[in-house]
Amino acid sequence: MEWKMAPSGMAEAAGKVIATLHAAGREAYFVGGCIRDELLGRPVHDMDLTTSALPEEVMAMFTRCVPTGLAHGTVTVLQDGYSFEVTTYRTESGYADHRRPEHVFFVSDVQEDLRRRDFTINAICCGLDGQLVDPFGGAADLKHRLIRCVGTAEERFDEDALRMLRCVRFASVLDFAIAKNTWRGLLRQRDKLAHIAVERLRAELERMIEGPHPARGLGLLARSGLLPRGKAPFPWTGSDMAAAAAMLAGIGELPGALLRWASCSMP
Incomplete structure (x- = not known):
């Protein structure tokens, strides 16, 4: 090759x-x-x-x-x-x-x-x-430009619940759409995210927020309702993430990761 x-x-x-x-x-x-x-x-x-x-x-x-x-x-x-x-x-x-x-x-x-x-x-x-x-x-x-599970989405997400957050992260970083059946499977299995260690969730979030389209990722997270279902309470509501996404989308050339997180946290 x-x-x-x-x-x-x-x-x-x-x-x-x-x-x-x-x-x-x-x-x-x-x-x-x-x-x-x-x-x-x-x-x-x-x-x-x-x-x-x-x-x-x-x-x-x-x-x-x-x-x-x-x-x-x-x-x-x-x-x-x-x-x-x-x-x-x-x-x-x-x-x-x-x-x-x-x-x-x-x-x-x-x-x-x-x-x-x-x-x-x-x-x-x-x-x-x-x-x-x-x-x-x-x-x-x-x-x-499509994120689609191999086989049945509900089965893939039931096997490894972290895949749901990976799905959002890939859609965000690559600026891809999520296939309808994959998105439906994610919504049906999202309560399983409670089984995943917090550090695993953090790693996926960091890769998403450091990527080229963080506003898209935050918007998908807000729509999915994933993070409130994690093992530890997440301080942002869906409306908080939607507001953060809008703020990031309004910034021209996106700054480094720390400044991105700080921008998201601004009132």
């Missing part, structure tokens, strides 16, 4: 990792956010890889690696000064806490792995030959 939005050294190093996996008779692809951002013409800052190789096989193939999440199939491979999360194809089940799966099963079909992911735009992978594997229409959704 010819990368235009990723540093050439990183892309070359990731290609070496994939080639090593291929040489051992295993499948391997670039996957997720790096493909999404490349197709959108946005800078690619990191690259995740997915493979048919089992974690212990990955560990045996590379001399420099870290077992960062063996139970979930993830090994961090260090190559030419870069680090890459290499994760075995997997399916998941039993999300008792609406955040992490209780059971992980390694599989041999990359499409089964893509099926477990949150949104279609993140469920795309690509080989060294540049051919996309895109069973859920993620590339088309990128063209249509």
Whole structure:
């Protein structure tokens, strides 16, 4: 694949990792956010890889690696000064806490792995030959500027309630619309946000407010009613967020993150 939005050294190093996996008779692809951002013409800052190789096989193939999440199939491979999360194809089940799966099963079909992911735009992978594997229409959704869940939205949000806030954050940062069925699923499952740790919510909010369209994100949050349903009380009402969104929208060139938060907090 010819990368235009990723540093050439990183892309070359990731290609070496994939080639090593291929040489051992295993499948391997670039996957997720790096493909999404490349197709959108946005800078690619990191690259995740997915493979048919089992974690212990990955560990045996590379001399420099870290077992960062063996139970979930993830090994961090260090190559030419870069680090890459290499994760075995997997399916998941039993999300008792609406955040992490209780059971992980390694599989041999990359499409089964893509099926477990949150949104279609993140469920795309690509080989060294540049051919996309895109069973859920993620590339088309990128063209249509649409956030849409893989499969049934209510199921995806029930599995991991943080995905609801990620949905709003992606719509805000990318300035995309949210598909009607995805939005309806979010509204039906929004009470599940109470299961998510406050620091996780804060991280999503910070990424949203630091993005290029924070007013859009705050407007979506006001309409969704998500934040009052979090684990800890959130001081802003829907009307507060709508007012903050209007204030941010009225500022010309948006200032840094701290000033954005301060602007939102002004009476």
